[in-house]
Amino acid sequence: MAHNIPQHLTGLSNEEVLASQKKYGYNRIHSAPKSSWFSLLLDILKEPMLLLLIAVAIIYLIVGDYGEAAFMLAAIVAVSGISFYQDNRSKKALEALEKLNEPLSTVIRSSKMIQIPTHEIAVGDLCITEEGKMISADGQIVHSNDFSVNEASLTGETFSVFKSLETEDRNVYSGTLVVSGLAVFEVQNIGDSTKLGKIGESIQSIQEDQSPLHAQITKFVKGMAVIGIVVFIMVWGYSFWQSGDIIESLLVGLTLAMSILPEEIPVAFTTFMALGAWKLMREGIIIKRSTVVETLGSTTVICTDKTGTITENSMQLKALYDFRTHRLYEDGQFNDPVLAELIQFAMWSSEPVPFDPMEKSLHKIYEQTQNTDVRQNFRMIHEYPLEGKPPMMTHIFENKKNKERLIAAKGAPEALLGVSDLSENEKTQLRAQIKQLGKQGYRLLGVAKSNFERNDFPEKQQDFNFEFLGFTVFYDPPKAGIEDVFRQIYDAGIKVKVITGDSEETTNAIALQAGIINSSPAVNGAEIVDHTEQELTELSRKTTLFTRMFPEAKLKMVNALKKDDAVVAMLGDGVNDAPALKAAHIGVAMGNKGTEIAKAAASLVIINDDLNKLVTGIAAGRRIYSNIKKAIQYIISIHIPIILTVSLPLFLGWIYPQIFTPVHVIFLELIMGPTCSIVYENEPMEKETMKQNPRRMTETFLNWKELSISIIQGLMITGGILVIYQFTMQQGGDEATTRAMVFTTLIFANILLSLTNRSFKYSIFETLKYRNNLFPIVISVTLLLLAAILYIPSFAAFFRLVGLSLRELLTAFLVAAVSVLWFEIYKWVKRRSSIDNAPSQTKRQIFQS
Template sequence: MSYNIPDHLKGLTESEVAASRELYGYNRLQTGHKSTWLYLLIDILKEPMLILLIVISFIYVIVGDYGEAAFMFFAIVAVTAISFYQDSRSKKALAELEKLNEPLSKVIRGGEVLEIPTHEIVIGDLCLTEEGKIINADGRIVHSNDFSVNESSLTGESFSVFKDSKSEDNFIYSGTVTVSGLAVYQVSSIGKETRVGQIGESILNIKEEISPLQIQIRRFVKGMAVIGLVVFLMVCIFSFIKTGDLVKSLLSGLTLAMSVLPEEIPVAFTTFMALGAWKLMRHGIIIKRSSIVETLGSTTVICTDKTGTITENTMNLKHLYDYGSDRTYEENEFEVDELAELIDYAMWSSEPVPFDPMEITLHKTYEQIRKNDLRQEYQMFHEYPLEGRPPMMTHLFENDKQYRIIAAKGAPEAILDVSRLSVSEKEKIRTVVKAFGRQGYRVLGVAKSHFEGNSFPVKQQDFNFQFLGLTVFYDPPKKGIREVFQRIYDAGIQVKVITGDNADTTNAIALQAGIINNTSAVNGNEIIGKSEKELIQISDRTTLFTRMFPDAKLAVVNALKKKGEVVAMLGDGVNDGPALKAAHIGVAMGNKGTEIAKSAAALVITNDDLEKLVVGIAAGRRIYTNIKKAVQYIISIHIPIILTVSLPLFLGWVFPQIFTPVHVIFLELVMGPTCSIVYENEPMEKNTMKLPPRAMGDTFLSWNELGISIVQGLMITFGVLFMYQYTVQNGGSEEKTRAMVFTTLIFANILLSFANRSFFYSILQSFRNRNPLFVGISALVLVLLFMILYVKPISNFFNVTTLDMNELGLALLVAAISVLWFEIYKFVRVIW
């Protein structure tokens, strides 16, 4: 886009930019330290599991068992490395998202208009701001064109203020919003030194609100930690009373405490969310907060704009209706003399530097039709921005000879209301508008006025307008949009269209796009003034909301939320800001979206493609489902570890310490990667987008799901303890019994990880979902198991003996029976 900027505004050179940055730094509010590897390491070492390992290691050193101590220190390094890898991956993904979320700013440097990351603005820069943009530094206006700014973020006053270089207050401030026009300002303050930086630095200390899922997971982990502490004390006391050996009692208690702590769960949650957001970024979906991924999967209602979301946003000028001749002209007839005035005033009522697709089309039509281009001769000296219900806008131009052009355009109803027409004439034009609307066309009215003097009316509606005619645009639905909406409906999600267009046009486009609608459209004016109960009823039953303005959009979103819906709101304009902020998931368009919309939204779709939101919802459901699978796996496998460590001790069996800390930490090292790396990589199950969305308030694990995990854990426990008793009854030594129990538990762990890939499909069906990490990690675990069993120094260290093929086969059979009963349960569940 070209800008009409005076030649003398050249901006800084590269060397001047470097010198300014050296002196004043970057345009950032935050000055706190970045997350370095050292901070990550310190955070990891605070984890309860690491603390337990360190305590056990020192106990082994004190009693002189240096082999066990060395293994524990190795385990500390291994657990730390895994956690460090997962944390650094998460932090790296979030850092990439942060970079993409940073807005770009336009600056003039070396005589050229450039787009740069906002943090690179320096003092002395010439910044350019225009309608809908957030101002990103403090500065003095040096050039402007009909510029007005909303400073409510600083002053609390919601009205816009017109400013220029000659104003008494010609400064503009970071965090404020350009309402109209264009301005070039020279930067005087950046970062913490801006006015918003000085009053708002405390915002940096506000913690992000945690999601319902995070709350539930934290409660679960805290509950397990409390249970672990109680069990630790019980085992210590019981063992000490029985043996009188304090060190052995401490080790027994600590072993059990390690088996109870589900420290993998919070790590898995962080990993799943951060990597989920990062993967969506690669699809062109930028997430502001990684926890929003969880909410995406719960979406029950999508509120979408029409233009540019459902439609292509091409805005082809298909027809012109000339009021003077009472005739509609086709595209190939625009060059006739009768249309000259209508085309002229339609163009003059548009922005001098257009960015709206309709205005761009009107300028192009003017260029093609009018041989004598007068745009360079006239300057816009007064503007009434788009406003009203329905909206209209008016521009005033003047040339050197003081000849004026006053042009207005807007919704046909708005232009008709201010035009000198009889009731019957207005009714005739409304009939024409309705006929166009039923074909899916977007219609604008055009009018002209005359005014002497400079005491202009406060409101544009007070001018005396002459109606000229109608411009008729066609913005066709996007290719493939019907299939997109079908996928949304298949997923049990409702669709609401919220648009500024009229009911006839919206209804026609909705029909062409495959939107299901069985009720009449509701106008924005019908929303305001209704009670909360009435609003909920209207919002629930209505699909098409037309002639909507900011307050009405916000009212609909809030009403849907009150009803218990999880609302995704799609918007691109300044007027969408409140509704985007209020929705559970505000979605801004990356291409045509204003900075206001992008800053208010929680999610940005880079190419304005509604299908990307469906991709995001599918990803949210996949991630939520996979977290549940991981947590259910963790619960199921912790139960046999806890009971195998504790029951032989409490029941007075012959080998009370069948597992020591060495065995438990090996199992923990197996489980950690399985749940947080392997399950995170698990593809979406084929029925995921055919199921209705889960209710937002649902408990993370229902009692039924928790019950299944507990039963799975108990069945594995029965198998493992059966193997214990079977080996003992057949004269097995402690080492043989330990080897049989340990091997059975490892086999069961591998089979469980495969069985829990789906709680609906069988293991064989799940293999169709390719996840190489499952096979890789399972193979690695088996290699490590066979090294423990058959490499003499290692088997001595783990206090186990070798197993022959019959014993291995028996361990595998018992493990299979204790896990694969769940396949029968799945089969029966599907039938019923």
């Protein structure tokens, strides 16, 4: 970024910065304190599972079973340790994201412009702010060009306020947004001393809403907890009625309650979302709220701005159209004297300190083509900011020495044709030229001049009598590889809408070059203002290109798509994109060329402006959603045999009613917890995931079909365990042997279930090829612990079971395999039927039709 800042603005020296920071501190608003490790631990100890473990440990201590009590205490440490590790890992990932979200600020120090983290701004600093930036400290303007600011965050007023050295109020405030122009201000207050700090507002204090998936999971877990309480009371009562032993019946009831409570699910959800956001951060995608990860995978419509999103935003000046000669001059012919006036007024209508790519090009071409640079001789005495539909802007300069006045305007060609003194025939000819150049993907700006001797300037710039001079013709080429990005988006079943302020012809040309599929005419922003809600919905369904769109129109279209049950991702980088970015389910801002307003409004920022990263984000969202479903289905399936193995022998009056005690249940919980929340989170994306249509956000995280599959899986494992129970008992096995067979079968079934549920479509032989280093580690540790429990006498005695022979182990494994691997046949049948019913057309062909 290069600005022609007045030389007398030197800023603070390094010594002055240190002295200021020592006196006034750093530019931070103190929000609610971060969770300490102690508060994290305290929250974990309030979890229902930990409370159950503590209750069981107390009971064992009361009855004098100190070994079991010690194991329970160890389990408390292990469970809380795993939860603490997960929570701390999630917290650190989110803190890293928060750190990356801090914007950089531009300051002048020791006569040099540098960029610093916003929290390092010191009182006395000279800060440079420009269109699209959020002001980060309170201060007073010392230099400005066409500067206006939106102070709605402080005043509630949505209108922008024009400020300069000449205006009565030249103060700027932290948290307000620059709508136009540029200003240099001297910092007077930072952090808590700013107006915003005193009000006590902070982005960090905003509470994010629960996502639909989070709400569904919370509801499910609460429902299971209620069932657990009811069943606990029933079993406790029934057991006490049978045995008359209150302590023993209480332990049976608590064992069942522990087996019912799916406490792994909320831990898994938090882990998946936080680590998903952290992994995306490493890919160059900053997620501001971890729940956005979940929404990404459900995206059904991508609304994209054109300039800087589809295109490079380089704005190369390709040609100049001179109205007097009715001739188009290509690059290389700009030194022709005929063009001098057009180039001069195009430059004068730009900002004296340009920050827009097109305005920078116009200043550059002025420098290259004019014999004498007279910019230093003129001073801007009045300006009309960019406004109107379509927009235009006007600048008035004066040379005091020669008493010469220049009035220059530029803007959308239609706007300049409307205010210039032209005949209808001339306008028709110019519109034909606009259309012809627009079809080639060029962006045009009309340029005009005016004469006005008096100082009582009209209130509106459109009231000047303008003389039309010609067009500046810019070309902003599509980004390299953008066609492949849109192909992947279409393959994923996602629709694309282009919502831009540019003309229909230019947008059509760029859309065609970028590979955007379009078979309907473009719609102009002015056309949609008076449409009803129903008409907007119909329009949003059939239209792909929306042109000459202003902020309100962009917002209307995003809201219309949302009301039509679309999950909308809005891509943009400018000030005019901010309302739509805020309203969309996922606002996506560009990190390099995006304005601070766009980044503040967005929920996701692509660091290097590479649109392909959005495809990466959508893929990550789908992978995470798919994996969390697998984890939850695994939890449901494995909980069912634990619950029924604890309860059925009791209710059916079998010879060994307490086949499992809290010790066995908690051991199983310790295996299942890491499997669902750590191992499944690390699963790669299944092939064809990005060839499927997005899921509906209104879907429950498990539909009845998926839930019924998990229940059937659980019941089949239960069937296998009960068969082992009866078989061992009929073979003359005592309680310890029966428990060993049941326990071993359940461990084997758990391992096989975790492997077969890695995919609900592809076979276990296919999924074994998936790269997930955590699976072999968890399986190996589980088998080693099982071997220790079975064959180390002290462990076997503690778990009240005995070592098994090779034949018994094989029997247990065979029963576990049959009770789990039937699902592989189901998947094979499902694959065969999907091949037989596969449509002949691809998704892309369907979209084209």
